[in-house]
Amino acid sequence: MKPILQLLTISALLCSHAFAAPNILVILADDVGWGDAGCYGGTLVKTPHIDRLAREGLRFENGYASAAVCTPTRYSLITGQYSWRQNGAGLNKGVSNGEAPLLIPTTMVTAPGLLKDAGYRTALIGKWHLGFGETKPDYNGELKPGPLEIGFHEFFGIPATNDRIPTVFVRNHRVQGLDPADPIHISYDKTVAKSQGLSTWAAGRNRIGWGKGGKAAWWKDTEISDTLTRECVQFIERSKDQRFFLLYAPHNVHAPAIPGPRFAGTSGLTPRADMLQELDASIGELLQTLDRLGLAKDTLILYSSDNGAYLNDEKGHRPTGPFRGKKSQLWEGGVRVPFIVRWPARIQPGVSTDLVSTLDMPATICAAAGITPPKEALPDSHNLLADRDAPKRDHLVLMSGNGDLAIRSGHMKYIPDLALADGWYGAGKKKAGSAARPALYDLSKDPGEKENLIEQRPAEAKRLAEQLAKDQSSPVTRPE
Secondary structure, eight states: OOOOOOOOOGGGGBOSSOOOOOEEEEEEESSOOTTSSGGGTOOSSOOHHHHHHHHHSEEEEEEEOSSSSHHHHHHHHHHSSOGGGSOSTTTSSSOOOTTOOOSSOTTSOOHHHHHHHTTOEEEEEEEOOSOOSSSSOOTTSOOOSSGGGGTOSEEEEESSOTTBSOOBOEETTEETTOOTTSOOEEESOHHHHHHTTOEEEETTEEEEEEEEOOGGGBOOGGGHHHHHHHHHHHHHHHTTTSOEEEEEEOOTTOSSOOOOTTTTTSSSSOHHHHHHHHHHHHHHHHHHHHHHTTOSTTEEEEEEESSOOSOSOBTTBOTTTTOSOOTTSSSHHHHBOOEEEEOTTTBOOEEEEEEEEGGGHHHHHHHHTTOOOOTTSSTTOOOTTOOTTSOOOOEEEEEOTTSOEEEEETTEEEESOGGGTTGGGOTTOSOTTOOOOOEEEETTTOTTOOOOOTTTOHHHHHHHHHHHHHHHHOSOOSOO
């Protein structure tokens, strides 16, 4: 890991002149690790457009996803609330499937809802993975409630993940291109699937879940990125004369790693690395669109990933950088992610070691838009644009793919039980009735989390354990 940089807070980099509410573009990549881009030390994969964002914006060394898997992070990015506060499937353990109901209550105050009420044109383009319907989705009818009912004017994207059934695009409330004579049937119950003759085969390969029908609506994996990018460009062009909020959630680089034909083999490494270069090109098209329309200066861009990478090495390329672990795990590789903020009209370029999270995006974009959320709204989200003297985030609760928690405070990290740190890969490591084995790491000296300091610094471990318990019992953790 690079030497720790001198603390450089975002407030110190805010331009002092008055500013108008910006357009807002949030880019939440899928399974992209901390070390994937050149600006974070990667040398084997070319990411010139992500590197441009970092060069022209503020790059955070200590950026985190609020969870080590996607559904919980996406929930938190929209609601400003830790997902483990809820009991919905995929929010406090695992991820949701393709037949999950809507996981965000339509009565809940959300960041896109606040922006919509303030006059922004709001859109979500890309991966949703937060469910449809009150009990389960009807892919042959109206997919309602869904993204439009929690604050977005427009939605176009994929229901869950690119490795899950159904393999279709949804626009607003309906599947695109569906032939009514070939209705969609899906299930995530093996017994039900067998009784109905459902298959894991869809759109050219095996997927998670079972289904049949809907063939006319199936996407082509090699065209997903271009399709989503085109939708983003068209939304920006349509919205150029009003303030807009676009949440772009590309499927890159989630498995199955299937890049488009223009990118296949271009990295010289793996299909996943090819997909990373495809993601970078997609971001480049959005940047070029903002430049062409004269919108770049007054557009706030936040770029991050929903969790860490799902592997540690690609023929010498290190997606998780110097960190231990990977997606779903409490180790840094599972939760440490790239985090870049660019707003030419207000934020000076630089590098910061401040502790930040995807959980902070809702409060930040609302503050940029001049919105003061209701007191009970966005309860765990910290405004990164706060004045220099305002309280800052001093700690963050992290969650594994199994719903187990850890906490980072300052440069220290506390894991309550090492038997649970491996997330989805830890089956059988926790024996029934066995005592917890806590761990404490100093990330400033030990980014690879190799030296457990629990015996040397018990008072520090006790303090963090108490803070974690306090946050779990407190409905609001943002600084007041």
